[in-house]
Amino acid sequence: MEDYLSNLSDKELEMLRTSFFSNAFDVLEQLGSEILRIENDPEDMESLKNIQRYVHTLKGDSASMGFASLSEAAHRLEDILHMLREKRLCMDRSLGDLLLSFVDTATQILTDDKEKKWSGVDTRGVIEKIDNYLQAGQAGKNKVNKDNKESACQLTEYQQLQAAQALKDGHLVYEIEVSFDPQCRQREVGAFMIKTQLSDLGEALCWAPDIEGAEIENADAVKTILITKSEAEAVRNACRIAGITSDVKLSNLPLPPLNSPTHLSSPFRHDSTLRVDAKRVDEIMNLVGELIIGRSMIAQSVYELRERLGKDEAVANLQNIDSLFERSLSELQKGVMKIRMVPIDHVFRRFIRVVRDLSAEKGKEIRLEISGAETELDKGIIDVIGEPLIHIIRNCIDHGIEKKEDREKKGKDKCGVIRINSYHEGGQIIVEIEDDGKGIDTERVKEKAIENGIIGREDADSMNDEDAIDLIFHSGLSTAAEVTETSGRGIGMDAVRNTVEELKGLIQVRSVPDKGARFTIRLPLTLAIIQGMVFSSEGKSFAFPLSSILEIRRVYKDEIDTINGIESLKWRERIISLIRLSEVIGNPSPYPSPHRGEGIQVCASPTRGEGSLFSVFPPLTEGNNSSIPPPLTGGGEGEGDKNKSFALIIGLAERRLGILVDRLTGKRELVIKAIDNGSDMISGASILGDGSIVLILDTASIIKRAMMPAVGANLVFAPLRSI
Amino acid sequence: MEQEAVSQIRKKDSTPYRFLLVDDSEFARKNIARVVSMLGGLIAGEASTGREAVVKYQEIRPDIVLMDISMPEMEGVDAVGEIIREDQKATIIMVSSLGHKDLVKKAIAAGAKHFITKPVQIEYAAKIVKAVLEGCGG
Structure with missing residues (x-):
């Protein structure tokens, strides 16, 4: 095999490797979830079949790519799977652990090789585990399921179709169990005689055990499924062979209904999938x-x-x-976007394993309920959202759900529940993670915040629970300091928030003592095109991602209070700061100052290069919105009315800020183009129908900048103080 | 399985069944002859190779052949094929040791009616032969 590889050119080898890795990681992921499936339902033969197929694929592929030891481990695993199929082993937790450890090892070995690093993992551990398992099974026999020694006939999908079709055509389909005469010594030949006899009557679809395998000689009976036109008695007679058979049992075979989606879709599913970079x-x-x-x-x-x-x-x-x-x-755009959409199931699937392993480790009993796994998200988001979600789940297991005894004392079911849900809502994707644990311990959070100097003692006393919960997102409160096994990855909730922010999303937490906590994450559908609210401020067009705008409200001048020299507004029982964009954006180069009378001068040049959209800047035509609905202005009298304006209430994570806006242009689909403007507060630009440029603001950076001492030293931020 | 002795059988015209025994080992033939006598049958002929069996079959037209699977000068399987080609109603039972299951399967596919495993257990073998002769052996 290695020789075959050495004959390839570097490029061919690289292509081969790429496709091998992409396929192998896919297979390993599928394998992992099938193992969890069969662990839940050991009778799930479909799942076992898939597992066997995946392991077989890995064995073959890794052998031909030179991963001999991996192939060897897969080969040993096949023995175990075979015994499982034969019901000589039964599926239990320890076998689940063994199978999963193979998946982990294989994943690590392949990752090492792909990324050309070395983590020291090899297959010896797994092979040893497999051998130990087999020995324990042989010696103790306790794992060997004797009652179930006779295996059942497993029809392939094609055979199921065949049988179902035969029933439809008026044939009879029998499941036949023929016991061997105890004196019969060459049972393989005996079975062959049964088969020969039955072949005169119809077609026998499958045999269990395999009549050409080694097990047949030790089998007490053999089973088959026969499609025939003969009556039961004729079939019975055919199976009565002196010296070979003793007893014949016949029953009509129950078959899954023809056209059931499972067996019609699955044979073709793989073929209709296209793998594209x-x-x-x-x-x-x-x-x-x-x-x-x-x-x-x-x-x-x-x-x-x-x-x-x-x-x-x-x-x-x-x-x-x-x-x-x-x-x-617009159809084309939707179509291309759809290609990038991946069901969030890919992410959710990993959680089953996390919950399984962690709950066992913590001695807690936890059930994971997943819904909305079919909800689709942009691949770019799928790739990064997994880690923060896992962190939240770890937190739920570690801090949220109580120990069994504590739960029983509280009168709760001793099995805790973590619910994950995902759904569309108004052009956004919502992901919810909810537990039924003890809720967030606000007193402990406050203590920690005081300890770490985030808030003062007086702040803590006057702080309500909601604001205290918000503290968990503060970078200074990282739980990484109290590294438990669970949060061992060293990321805290602030990292979770950062990732959500990078995705232009929003995270919210609700917690009720002794009832549980719920994390709600709102994400945009895609990263390439966003729904934006376009507005103008001091003559320039901007947009915020719609997902970060919580509310748009009209603000009258007398509503604005000035606290410590900062304009602020009462909003939903909170006081939030109001700022003008110029206060935070200032005049970052290459952004010409409006005071020099130049205005923004940007124009589109339809070149394809990235970041080359902005070249020479003819003056931006003010208010030229001919092809789009008329803009809303604060006072209805144009920008002249200084008594009224609009405030966009923006939020990221739990922070809120009001942005004063001169006029609102409206909601637009914005194709984001990267620009290299040296300011992190502008995440990109887009071009409107009239050719004018809209700068898309980065909500997170704007809020951060507004909080920086130089600009907003005294800004009031809702979460930390409230009325 | 009851270990009762297998009763003797006769043809409809109450003459004994005529056997052709085929084996390259004389000892084996002697041994299988006990089955014949248990059933009250008549040894009409013996052969020690496949080729000889085919010739003898034509000559004596026995009611039943007990044929070893592995012999010099034409294997049992081929002899079965030849005999069945001449007489489609020929009743042949293969006698073989444990190692030859694939050959036995071939012989059955070629038209042999049943098989007996060596070392031959006389009563079990007699039961099989009787069942085959009575037409319900397979």
Whole structure:
């Protein structure tokens, strides 16, 4: 095999490796979840079949890629799986551990090789475990399931279809169990005679045990499934062979209904899946973005032509063609976005294992309930959301759910529950993690915050529970300091919040003492295109991701209080700071100051290169929103009315901030283009239909900047102080 | 399985069944002859190779052949094929040691009616032979 590899060119080898790794990791992941499935339901033969298939695939693939020891381990595992199939072993927790440790080892070995590092993991441990397990099984016999020695016939999907079809065509389908005459010595030949006899009557689909395998000689009986037109008595007679058989049992075989989705879809599922490098999809997405911008420029030109020429047939045609384009483009955009969408199940699946292992480790009994696993998210989000979610789950297990005794004392079911749910809501994805534990211990959180100098003693006393809960997201309160096995990865809730922020999402926590805690994470559907609220402030167009805007409200001048020189507003029983963008953004280069009378000067150049969108800047046309609904302005009288304006209440994690805005343009789908502007407060730009540029603000950075001493030393932040 | 002695059987015309015994070992033939006598049968002929068996079969037209599976000059399997080709109603029972299951399967596929495993247990073998002769052995 190695020789075969050495004949390949580097490029061919690299391609082979890439496809091997991508396939192997996929298989390992599937294998892991099937193992958990069969652990829950040891009778799930479908699952066992899948496991056998996956292990077999790994054995073959890793052998041909030169992972001899891995292939060897897989081979040994196959022995165990075979015994499981034969019911000579039964599925239990320790076997589950063994199978999972194979998955872990294989994953580690392959990861090491792929990333060319060395973690010291090899297959010796697993092989030893397998051998030990087999020895223990042989010696103790307690693992050997004697009662169930006779295996059942397992029809393949094709055979099931065959049998179901035969029933439909008026044939009879029998399950036959023929016991051997105890004196019969060559049972393989005996079974062959039974088979020969039955072949005159119809077709025997499968035999258990395998009539050509080694087990048949020790079997007391053999089972088969026969499709025939003969009556039961004729079948019985055919099976009565002197000196070979003693007893014949016949029953009509119950079959799963034909057309049941499980056996129709599964044989084809693999074939209809296409594996594509995510980069290729991104390239297409970029081009679609360019097309959308190009289209909106055409629309603008059409508008200008119409203004100039009035009623003109050619212009009208052009306009029709443009709207045709628009529709197709929006379909294309949705289509490409769909390619990137992956069900969140990929992430959720990993949790089953985490909960299984951790709850055992903590001596707690925990049930994981998953719903909404089919909800789809952008692959880019899926790739990074797993880690923070796992951290939350670890927290639920570690701190949330009580020990069995404590739960019983409280009158709760001794088995705790963690619920994970995901669903769409208003163009966003919501992920909820909820436990029925003791809730967040606000007193302990406050103590810790005081200890770490985050808040003062007086702050703590006046702080309500909600605000105290918010403290868990403070970077100074990292639980990493009290490293338990569980939070051993050294990330705290602040890291969770940071990741959610990076994804332009929002995280909220609700906790009720002794009832439990619920973490709600709101995420955008995709990272490439966002729903943005476009507004103008001091003559410039900006947008916030819609997902970070909690509320838009009209603000009258007399509602604004000035506290410590900072404008603030009463909002939902809280006081929040109001700022103007210029206060935080200032005049970051290359952003020309409006005071020099230049305004923002940006323009689109339809080049494809990244970050090359902005070149020479002709003046931005103010209020040119011809193709879009009329903008809302604060006072209805234009920007002149200083008594009214709008405030966008933005939030990230548990922080809230009000942004004063001159006028609102409205909600837009924004194709994000990367720009290299040297400011982290602007996460990208987008181009509106009129060709004007909108800068997309980075909510997290804006809030952070607003909190920095130089700018917002005295800003009031809702979570820490309240009225 | 009851260990009762197997009763003797006769043809419908109450003449004894005529056996052809085929084995390259004389001892084996002697041994299997006990089965014949237990059933009250008549040894019409013996052969020690497959080839000889085919010729003898034509000559004496026995009611039943007990044939060893492994012999010089034509294996039992091939002899079964030849005999069945000449007489489709030929009743042949294979006698074989444990190691030859694939050959036995081949012989059965070729038309042999049953098989007896060596070392031959006389009563068990007699029961099988009787069942085959009575037409319910397979």
